[in-house]
Amino acid sequence: MSLDAITRALSAAPGVAAWHVCERVLTSHQHYRVFKAVEAERSARMRTVQITLHTAGTRDGQPVIGEATITLTGDATEIPAQRLREAVAQATLVANPAYTLPGRAAVPDMALADPDIVTDPWAVIADLTAQMDAGAGATPICASELFADVQTLTVVTSGGFSGRYTGTELFAEFVLLAEDGKNSVECHGMRRARRPAELELAPALARHAGWTADRLRATLPATATLPVVFGEEALDSLFDTFVAHAGGRARFEGWSRLAEGKPLIADLAGEALSIAVDATLPWRLSSRPFDMEGQVNHRVDIVQDGRFERRVASKRYADYLGIAATGSGGSVVVATGATPMAELLAGGPVLHALRFSTFHPNPVTGAFSGELRTAYLVGADGRATPVCGGSVSGNVWEAFRNARLSRERTVRPGYDGPAGVRLHGVTVAGGA
Amino acid sequence: MIHTETHDIATLAPFLKDLVRHMERRVPYAAVLVTDEAGERVRTATTEEQVGEAPPSRGAVVTVHTGRATVEAAVDVLTEEALAEAAEQAMARAAQAGLLDGGVAPDPGPVMDHDFATPEETPYAAVPLADKVARARALRDQAHAADGRVVNAFGMISHTRSRELFVNRNKRLFQDLRRTQAVVGVTVSVDGAAAALMDGRGRRGGWEAAALPDGLVPRLVADCARIAGAPRLKAGYYDCIFSPEFSGIFAHEAFGHGTEADMFVKKRSKGEEYLGKPVAAPQVTLFDDPDLPDAAASYFFDHEGQLASRTQIIEKGVLVRPITDMHTAHALGLPRTANGRRESFARKAYTRMSNTFFGPGHHDFGDMLADIEYGFYLERPSNGMEDPKSWGIQLEGHMASEIMNGKLTGRIFSPVIVTGYVPELLTSITMVGREVEITGLGMCGKGYKEWVKVTDGGPCLRLKARLA
Known part of the structure; x- marks a missing residue:
């Protein structure tokens, strides 16, 4: 019409x-x-x-x-x-x-x-x-x-x-x-x-x-502080807090904790992250040539080798901040790491969390919690036992200080990156 | 300004009656729902202001039930030609998919012809837009005035008018629903740690529903400052008191979803096995009530033409009745309740909650605190999720206040997650407060989509729960 x-x-x-x-x-x-x-x-x-x-x-x-x-x-x-x-x-x-x-x-x-x-x-x-x-x-x-x-x-x-x-x-x-x-x-x-x-x-x-x-045959996991390897659906929103803080809006509203050229994570002890937001990848659900205001979308490398580089900004926020407009939305693309998945799951006990009831890290604080729906406790002998119920909680700003990323890659509707992300010091709340 | 369609959808009724008659020459049941939803939203933040129409939704869905299955065609053009074409499209698809023969059709219900309208003390449309902008700005400014550490705040006033016409063989029902919401949100930065919270009220009605209780904004700002940088509590199993809001999300997730009878049809609900059996402590009652006065999710009839009335789901701790829609009541031989709801005309009807809440008890907050040696008072819920098959539950909130030796210590932990097994949580309830509160800002999804307006609430509850 x-x-x-x-x-x-x-x-x-x-x-x-x-x-x-x-x-x-x-x-x-x-x-x-x-x-x-x-x-x-x-x-x-x-x-x-x-x-x-x-x-x-x-x-x-x-x-x-x-x-x-x-x-x-x-x-x-x-x-x-x-x-x-x-x-x-x-x-x-x-x-x-x-x-x-x-x-x-x-x-x-x-x-x-x-x-x-x-x-x-x-x-x-x-x-x-x-x-x-x-x-x-x-x-x-x-x-x-x-x-x-x-x-x-x-x-x-x-x-x-x-x-x-x-x-x-x-x-x-x-x-x-x-x-x-x-x-x-x-x-x-x-x-x-x-x-x-x-x-x-x-x-x-x-x-x-x-x-x-x-x-x-899944049982309630025991309460403990464990390394947790996030996989499958659990990856979908794991990086959302970083992307939110990298947005022009967060900067304009005064709550972004990121500054260009500075480390994404303070006191990094694990692998450095490289994160992009990309709306230009073919056939991806979050790809689109332009946003609702007519701004052509571009890939934006927001974090490279652990340093915050560039903001994602619609035309509005780009003008407000005096930066180049990049468009809005896109897949979160995370560079894969050096470690084979099998190694991430080694040295048990390690919790391999695949699906939560719901999992949305707080965009402002980075705090996360989720009830385990599909997860496996991988023992020192490599044997995986299904666990369910109980929760995993932490904060992305702290948990990513010591993160390791898998060499294997996975592509999901809004995520393209390591198939496994191992975070240390995550609280698992379950039975005695 | 709230712009509904220029012509009145109620005038379509005679044509739709004829259309239903025409379709029922070939199928045992047909119905049409026409909806016209429009609204207005004013949002004034520290950094930006917006005023305009809330996204409208205007269209019709023609339903054909063949006795075996439901076939529907939804259109967004409300002319007689477009509606007749949708009816033909639904009939053709039913034939093409081989769904026309067999089965028993649902009961169209008794003969009814009613018009309903939400009363407004002060018609929302009569209030100048400038006054609404001023009120939203006042909320924002009140937040900034409360604490210099507020880095961003917003006030929002919104109103939705939803007009719905349902027609089947026996019924012509029309409702004009109005609800108004006032919301305030703040972001506070304390020593480099930021946190965000929002609060507000949603109620059925006009401009009179756009007021917030005294003290809500300063308390919100104070709580936001307290949770910024607050530590998480040590994971464990604790004595807890749920605030009325927290009780509400518990009611919704614990037994609301598990007693939606479409879950029974799909063998997805453990609740089906427990009908007539105890599932909670004896002092626990639970209701779903689309006829609740003033509540934001109330309506006069559901999207399948069932008049609204209260359903008692739990009585004295016993699971007595599920909520149903037309299809599930028909399939399971259960009493029909007014819970057949759609996200919009473009989506299917499912069994959905409306206003879901725990009933009142006889305890004061002080009684609940008195003998807690160590525990937490949980406030400001953020979200929840249920597993109706295994009765697992997840509730998340922003604030857990420490209780020691019967007193609140003032120490705050944030955020907090509650997980557990629903009957275990419900049977651990030892005290139920007197005052039921329903705040009215909620929305509810089914599976991964299908958002509808709901509210939930209850009194304070004293129970034991696993927290982290």
């Missing part, structure tokens, strides 16, 4: 100094099963057009901007005149430091849309259902959901930027059951990817089936 009438109205509106328009069109095909029976099938279509307008003014002699948003839904192709006038009036009620919207730029071509999902999503879903069943083997899948989505995003700005891309996304959620006559347990998993090749559903289900069986 054309955005011409909307952009024309914005350009002509009195009092509007700048604007950006972001249109999202999403189609979703959804398939739900309870055990092997189809519970539901759904299709959905949604379109939203988010319009942000700026007004210009001054405060204490400094240039400021007012901002307001309008969101249109469905098949709307025009902004009602009254809403536009109201939005301009609303914008003048707030005053933010001025910044300019991204201007004209070449939009990189990026592989994000799988043609099979675009043309026949139900066929893709049928194929993935079969892969799921094959991967689980004899382990019952008591519930599953498969989504095949296609999203087209268009951004136009008053500065002259115009870009569009289409991306596909597959989402699979599944629950496997196991019982041994005395106990019954479940293993709840999720996979997301832009196309079936990265979803790797059959091997993922096979791994989950193994974890489900192991969980039947």
